[in-house]
Amino acid sequence: xxxxxxxxxxxxxxxxxxxxxxxxxxxxxxxxxxxxxxxxxxxxxxxxxxxxxxxxxxxxxxxxxxxxxxxxxxxxxxxxxxxxxxxxxxxxxxxxxxxxxxxxxxxxxxxxxxxxxxxxxxxxxxxxxxxxxxxxxxxxxxxxxxxxxxxxxxxxxxxxxxxxxxxxxxxxxxxxxxxxxxxxxxxxxxxxxxxxxxxxxxxxxxxxxxxxxxxxxxxxxxxxxxxxxxxxxxxxxxxxxxxxxxxxxxxxxxxxxxxxxxxxxxxxxxxxxxxxxxxxxx
Numbered sequence: 432x433x434x435x436x437x438x439x440x441x442x443x444x445x446x447x448x449x450x451x452x453x454x455x456x457x458x459x460x461x462x463x464x465x466x467x468x469x470x471x472x473x474x475x476x477x478x479x480x481x482x483x484x485x486x487x488x489x490x491x492x493x494x495x496x497x498x499x500x501x502x503x504x505x506x507x508x509x510x511x512x513x514x515x516x517x518x519x520x521x522x523x524x525x526x527x528x529x530x531x532x533x534x535x536x537x538x539x540x541x542x543x544x545x546x547x548x549x550x551x552x553x554x555x556x557x558x559x560x561x562x563x564x565x566x567x568x569x570x571x572x573x574x575x576x577x578x579x580x581x582x583x584x585x586x587x588x589x590x591x592x593x594x595x596x597x598x599x600x601x602x603x604x605x606x607x608x609x610x611x612x613x614x615x616x617x618x619x620x621x622x623x624x625x626x627x628x629x630x631x632x633x634x635x636x637x638x639x640x641x642x643x644x645x646x647x648x649x650x651x652x653x654x655x656x657x658x659x660x661x662x663x664x665x666x667x668x669x670x671x672x673x674x675x676x677x678x679x680x681x682x683x684x685x686x687x688x689x690x691x692x693x694x695x696x697x698x699x700x701x702x703x704x705x706x707x708x709x710x711x712x713x
Contacts, residue, residue, distance in 0.1 A: 470632050490708055496678070545565070566588060582613050606627065620653070643662050681704075
């Protein structure tokens, strides 16, 4: 009788033990799904975003800034004025890491850049934000008469990008940064500039968004650089993005804008610019 009771007890609790094990196994198989990036392009006007690509993807970038609208009556609101252009390539060697190279017309700047995804927002919101690190090393390739030492050609940029996709239509980011130039005018500038940027994307149709970008230098210079103010529209497909906007930044390399910009958006120093990106997946 005693053995019968033991067998009956085992048979009664066995389904519950099995169910508990199945539930535990199911829980172990649940993998957090990463949220889609809040932005369509690796740049929002003048600042990098948290966007990275799938492994082996190649992004081709063209950035163009016309002259300021208030440059004179013969400039056709800046279209005929001297313009700045940057062409860049970015390659994803891992889902969380990209490396890139770009060349810029003004000062013949050659930038080598990288971006790393440190944290990625999840759909369950267990990780509510994305955090990425962007950096570059830039060489001024003008003639040697402009420099006394080769190190004087070098500048650096480091930025932490904190972004959140609040909904399919609204994404925001904040990005503190540090810029460094080896060679500056010691009477009016410092070698380092601490800054912060804010960006937003507001979707108004499946392929169209309003984009805004604001960059604020923090470190005090005698000749303080002016903040960057930009607003525009973005038209995007799965592999292509086109941004057109009004801005007062024309440097195209981040540290150039943060440390040297003297265009005042609210004083009429506004120019038209556009960014074009195309992604190729291999």
